[in-house]
Amino acid sequence: MKNSKIIKADLDTRGTQLKLLLTLTGQQSVVFKPKWYDVSTVIEGPVYAGKDRYNSEIVAFYLSVILNMPFTPCSVDRAVSFTQDIVPVATKRLINSSFEFNNRTCIYGKCFYCKKQDPVCEDVNFTVYGAVIFNVDVSFKSYRSPWQRTYKKNKKAAWEEDDGYCKYIKERLTKRRLLDLVDVSIFDFLMQNGDRHHYETLYDNVMLLDNGKGLGNPSVSHLDILAPLYQCCVLRSTTLKKLLNLAGGNLRKKLESIPNITNLLTAAHMTAMEERLLIVFATIEYCKNVDRKQ
Structure with a gap:
């Protein structure tokens, strides 16, 4: 995934942001998510603000290994040249979404937020950094998350206003699925991925896909990502x-043992993840106290 030759390149039109679907030697299919920000960039605003962070996809893979939640596709960092690696093997629709600027190739793709005025372009070395993610080429079952956000400033979701929301959810989900979603909430909280509006399953296992909205602001912890835990207390x-x-x-x-970790995770983000683990423990203690009172 990190070094194999690219033999075909196409647009991946799934989702809302620019992605490429690459075929490597041996017919392995991978998704390439380009780097939009430096790793040290702080994303202000709501938890879902900004574009996807390529490093978040990679750190999420390793965090799933650390937590022994093996449901995140393998992801590695890679530098590619649009001019040398992509354009010569690109499909027609990919070529149609590319152009040259200052003798460098730029691609803007085809997606909900894709536009020619906001492309990804090669740097001065004619390379683009990003995450290469194993493309699990199967049909997932997709479900709307019970804790989905409204994505509207003046409108809250039911789970944000109803203290008894989990009673409603317990009537509609199996115990196993609820426990799965609590696990996912802890995983997302450590990463600060508050954009899990849907979740996918494979053989009835909840997969941890699309983790690009993590690692936005190390100084802020959005506690409501943990809502499945503190509302259901299971x-x-x-x-x-x-x-x-x-x-x-x-x-x-364990985080420090990740290859090239300093290129993927700042010290501030690492400290924040440690502090959020303590918040998870505090939330578990809160649930114990709730159980004692009931």
């Missing part, structure tokens, strides 16, 4: 054990 004992094993600095040690 948690697998195995999940708790995994989290406890990451306490006392172990999460940082």
Whole structure:
């Protein structure tokens, strides 16, 4: 994935942002998400603000390994040349969404937010950095998240206003699925991915796909990402054990073992993830107190 020759390049029209669908030697299909921001860039605004962060996809893969939640596609960083690697093997529709600017190739793609005025262009070395993500070429079942946001400033979702929302959810989801979504909320909270509006399943396992909206602002922790946990107050004992094993600095040690971690995760984000783990523990204690009162 990191070094194999690209033998075909096309647009990936799924989702709302520019992605390329690449075929590597051996017919392996991967998705390329380009780098829009420097890793140190702080994204202001709501938790879903800004474009996808390529490093968030890569760190999410490793975090899924650390948490033993093996439902995130393998993802690595890679530099490609649009001029040398992509255009010579590109489909017609990809070529039609590319142009040259200052002798460098730019691509704007075809998606909900794609426009020619906002392309990705090669740098001075004629390269573009990004994340290469294993393309799981199967049909997933997609479901709307019970904790989906409205994405409107003046309109809240039911889960944001109803203290008894989880009672409603428990009548509509199996216990296993609810526990899955609590696990996902902890995973997303550590990364600060508040854009899980849908979730996909494969063989009834909830997959952790599309993790590009994490790692936006290390100084802010959006507690409402944990709503499935603190509203339902259920948690697998195995999940708790995994989290406890990451306490006392172990999460940082494991994060620091990620290859090229300094190119993917700032010290501020690493510290923030450690602090959010403590918030997860505090939330679990809150749930214990709620249970005692009931």
